[in-house]
Amino acid sequence: IAVLALMAALYHTFNHAMFKGELFLGAGALLYSTGTRNMEKMGGLFRRMPATAICFLIGALAISAIPPFNGFVSEWFTYQSLFNAAMQGDKAVMIVAVFAAVALAITGALAVTCFVKAYGVSFASAPRSEAAANAKEVPAPMVFAQGLLAAICVVLGIGAPVIAPVLVDVAASVLHPYGGVFAAEGMELLNQYSGAATSTPAIAIALVVLVGLACGYRKLKTVGKVQKSQPWACGYAPNEHMPVVATTFASEVSWFMQPLYTLRDRCTAVCWSIAHFFQKLTGVAEAVEPVPDKVLVDAPHKGVEKLADLATKLEGGNYSIYICYIVAALVVFLVLAVQMG
Numbered sequence: 001i002a003v004l005a006l007m008a009a010l011y012h013t014f015n016h017a018m019f020k021g022e023l024f025l026g027a028g029a030l031l032y033s034t035g036t037r038n039m040e041k042m043g044g045l046f047r048r049m050p051a052t053a054i055c056f057l058i059g060a061l062a063i064s065a066i067p068p069f070n071g072f073v074s075e076w077f078t079y080q081s082l083f084n085a086a087m088q089g090d091k092a093v094m095i096v097a098v099f100a101a102v103a104l105a106i107t108g109a110l111a112v113t114c115f116v117k118a119y120g121v122s123f124a125s126a127p128r129s130e131a132a133a134n135a136k137e138v139p140a141p142m143v144f145a146q147g148l149l150a151a152i153c154v155v156l157g158i159g160a161p162v163i164a165p166v167l168v169d170v171a172a173s174v175l176h177p178y179g180g181v182f183a184a185e186g187m188e189l190l191n192q193y194s195g196a197a198t199s200t201p202a203i204a205i206a207l208v209v210l211v212g213l214a215c216g217y218r219k220l221k222t223v224g225k226v227q228k229s230q231p232w233a234c235g236y237a238p239n240e241h242m243p244v245v246a247t248t249f250a251s252e253v254s255w256f257m258q259p260l261y262t263l264r265d266r267c268t269a270v271c272w273s274i275a276h277f278f279q280k281l282t283g284v285a286e287a288v289e290p291v292p293d294k295v296l297v298d299a300p301h302k303g304v305e306k307l308a309d310l311a312t313k314l315e316g317g318n319y320s321i322y323i324c325y326i327v328a329a330l331v332v333f334l335v336l337a338v339q340m341g
Contacts, residue, residue: 001081001084001085001088002175004077005078006171006174006175007164007171008077011070012075012077015073015074015153016063018062018070019058019059020063022058022146022149022153023060023063025145025149026055029049029052029138029146032142033045033138034131034132036129036131039118039121040247042122042123042128043122043125043126043128043129043132044127044128044133045122045135048132048135048136048137049136049138051137052137055143058153059149059150060115060118062157063111063115064111064115065108067157067198067204068158068200068201068203068207069154070155072157073156073157073164075108076189082104083196085097086098086101110253117250121245128245157200158200158204160189161199161200
């Protein structure tokens with residue numbers, strides 16, 4: 001189980017580097033093309049920036065753990081390690097593993113909500129500002145960088161039966177010389193410990209077939225039909241101000257998560273109180289800290305400086321005085337020699 005968990009962590013870390021990097025590049029492309037970070041002033045960018053839109057969509061699906069992309073694979077392994085730990089561990093381990101699995105599921109749901117909002121508000125609907133209406137695709141090097149990371153997200157997902165065993169060997173070399181509980185059989189990823197299995201290549205093929213069938217069916221349904229009038233919209237035609245924007249999209253999530261937000265605010269207030277208390281302790285420590293330095297360091301230092309000043313006065317750089325020092329020293333040593341016999 002530890003080997004499986006470590007392999008999942010390594011896989012997920014590398015996956016995050018890929019799809020988060022791609023999403024950051026996509027956000028930079030939107031800023032470059034529209035000149036704004038406000039999603040509510042975007043909209044309709046899929047038609048104006050198709051390459052960026054497709055790459056951003058792949059990154060959004062990957063970070064939301066949608067199969068067959070790489071985020072799904074590493075999260076699947078993470079779930080497998082948590083489920084196995086919950087089933088085989090003691091009560092404390094079971095409670096922690098179950099809580100972690102539930103937290104991961106909630107995080108995944110919020111990620112889906114977040115990126116449905118980000119993609120839908122930015123790329124779908126109609127432009128909601130002049131900057132969005134005049135937006136153009138970014139230069140080729142920016143498109144290439146996004147496309148490269150998006151392609152890696154696809155390869156890390158569909159190619160998991162080839163990539164995962166390599167990471168298992170890495171994890172096993174750290175924790176156990178005989179490997180873990182994971183195996184890849186053809187296109188299938190298999191957890192030998194629990195019998196759970198998945199296949200990202202098969203999922204990818206199935207999705208392509210289903211999307212193709214849906215598009216074909218829609219095409220057949222619309223052949224020879226012409227829409228002659230606008231659909232009735234309660235007495236008025238839709239315009240660019242009517243689509244859902246980021247604020248309204250997130251309002252339901254904000255309402256649902258309001259208890260957690262309230263708890264967070266109260267905990268933050270308590271933390272600030274504790275921080276203020278420690279700040280006062282820090283002020284006391286700052287007042288006390290210099291005292292030993294003044295006694296143990298500054299006083300001897302001042303004494304050494306006075307001796308140094310005296311030595312500097314004695315060594316004035318005058319050769320005549322140096323000769324007098326030598327003569328005086330000789331006289332002193334001669335007197336001592338006579339006195340000592």
